[in-house]
Amino acid sequence: MRVAAGAAVALGLAACNPPPPRDVSYFVDHPDETTKLIAACTASGRSHECDNAQTAQARITAKARMERYRKGFE
Known part of the structure; x- marks a missing residue:
């Protein structure tokens, strides 16, 4: 009986944990x-996931800029 109750509590707590960022x-x-999350983060505040989305946006922008730069030499 105690084991079943302990398992039920453990499963309940596991269900409450948010997914990792x-x-x-x-x-x-x-x-x-990424764009949608950044807009939502601006309205609601900062989190680890928001920071990751902003870093990704910077990388996406830098990659696009580099592609335009390379095409200028073709």
Whole structure:
């Protein structure tokens, strides 16, 4: 009986834990979602996931800039 109650409590607590924040590479691969999250973060505040999305946005922008620069030499 105690084991079943302990297992139920453990499962209940596990269900309450939020998922881990998505990393920068996820946001680089999903630029549309990155833009949406950055807009939501601006309205609601900062979190680790917001920081990752902003870092990814900077990388996406830098990559696009570098591609435009390289095309200038073609």
